[in-house]
Amino acid sequence: MANPIDRNLVNRRPPTVLLVEDDARVRKWIHEELEKLGYNLLEAGDGADALVIAELHRGPIDIVVTDVVMPRVDGPELVKALVALRPDVKVLYISGYPEALLRKSTGPSTDDNYLQKPFDMNTLIARITELLDSEDSE
Amino acid sequence: MLRLREMIRKVGSSRVSVLLQGESGTGKELVARAIYAARPQGEFVPIDCGSLVPTLIESELFGHLRGAFTGAVGSRSGLLQTAHGGTAFFDEVGELPSEAQVKLLRVLQQQEIRPVGSNHSQPCSFRVIAATNRNLEEEVRCGRFRLDLYFRLNVVALELPALRSRKEDIPGLVEEFLRKNGYRHEMTPEVLEAMMAYWWPGNIRELHNCVDRLVALSSDQYLHMEDLQFHRVLTDSRSAGRIEPEPWISTLDVQAGPATASREEPRGSEVIPAGSMESAEFAAVQRALLSADGNLTAAAQLLGIGRTTLYRKLKRYDKDVPAWRDGIRVG
DSSP: OOOOOOHHHHHOOOOEEEEEOSOHHHHHHHHHHHHHTTOEEEEESSHHHHHHHHHHOOSOOOEEEEOSSOSSSOHHHHHHHHHHHOTTOEEEEEESSOHHHHHHHHOGGGGGGEEESSOOHHHHHHHHHHHHHTTTTO | OHHHHHHHHHHHTSOOOEEEEOOTTSOHHHHHHHHHHHSOOSOEEEEEGGGOOGGGHHHHHHEEOTTSSTTOOSOEEOHHHHHTTSEEEEETGGGOOHHHHHHHHHHHHHOEEOOBTOSOOEEOOOEEEEEESSOHHHHHHTTSSOHHHHHHHTTEEEEOOOGGGGGGGHHHHHHHHHHHTTOOOEEOHHHHHHHHHSOOTTHHHHHHHHHHHHHHHOSSSEEOGGGOSSHHHHHHHHHHTOOOOSTHHHHHHHHHHHHHHTSSSOOGGGGSOTTOHHHHHHHHHHHHHHHTTTOHHHHHHHHTSOHHHHHHHHHHTTOOHHHHHHHHHHO
16 A cells, blocks of 8 residues: 655655855755755855846745855845845855854854854755755744 | 846846747847856857757867867867856757757766867866747756756746837837948838837847848838838738738748749738648748748848748758758759
């Protein structure tokens, strides 16, 4: 007999991740790994490009995974503008930048959405999944 | 139109991938060049996906080393090598055969290419602008276009409107075209009215061709109604109240004009047998080729479509072009 189908899984479209990172190697690594899991990836090399995507991409963006220190528009600036464009978007900072300093520029809300570099892929995926699943509880 | 300009400016300032969607003749390559020009880095390399020969795609895109295959008498760099650090414009990307889609996807993922016959990969990254007149989403749904590649291309999509949906721009477009080309001509009110009433199946390209013709035929500073070559179709179709065929077909009908009248094809409203769009298109293409004496570029101009589109149509009829040309010369 077939197992009962989990409706949540059936109805769920693949999440779209906006990946913002100025190091092309890191970007490529994350892009490939997340793509393997069926995620849709949009990537940008800095915050300015990410904002163009956030404004003009027609589909949904579920979560932005962003570096903190980047040329042109940095992570916190990006997030500030991004939330105005897409209020429901989740945010995960990935950075070698000390969290305490980051908190200074973004306010107290970064506790759950900061991942210190270097990290392993499983941790990254776990954090992304957690944030995406927190959708209903907010 | 303002909205499109604004979007071009915005995406032009970035390096994000752009997908341009619009009918033939809506100016997709112009927009691609405008996006590149907003922040020009490296070279702008147009790649016509509709005319890439499947067996040579790798060598065309990645280049090859001397002796890599029979006939490779010298090394040659590929289009993507030229685009490295610049912008690659994939025109008619929906025409890309599936093996080529895989290869392109791999380049975008790996950001490196390996020339045919070489053991060494070399870094290759470029900004991607792709254009299509097909509904790519539909192509993905039908399994003809890879979803992962589609997602890489469709980061930001720009829709280029058909000219018939923005007829209010026609006077401005004509004036701009006249001015840019140094023509001092003016439109008569009848010409303008006829232009506004026409449906411009070949979009801006057809409008430009039309104005070019009017200028060439005019003996004073006005563009004259009697030189306008689509007006008979308009009046014909109005009086006959017939259903329009695939729009660009009827353009030719009149443009081919008296020269083809003596040939066997009937003209005017009877030219399209009902329910036979394919054969009507086929006939129109045939007449255009006859009028243009087998010259593809000229025939495409008569049809108000791009040369690539015409080439593709010919391929779709399963004719190879040289034989087709020979046939015309003989016939």
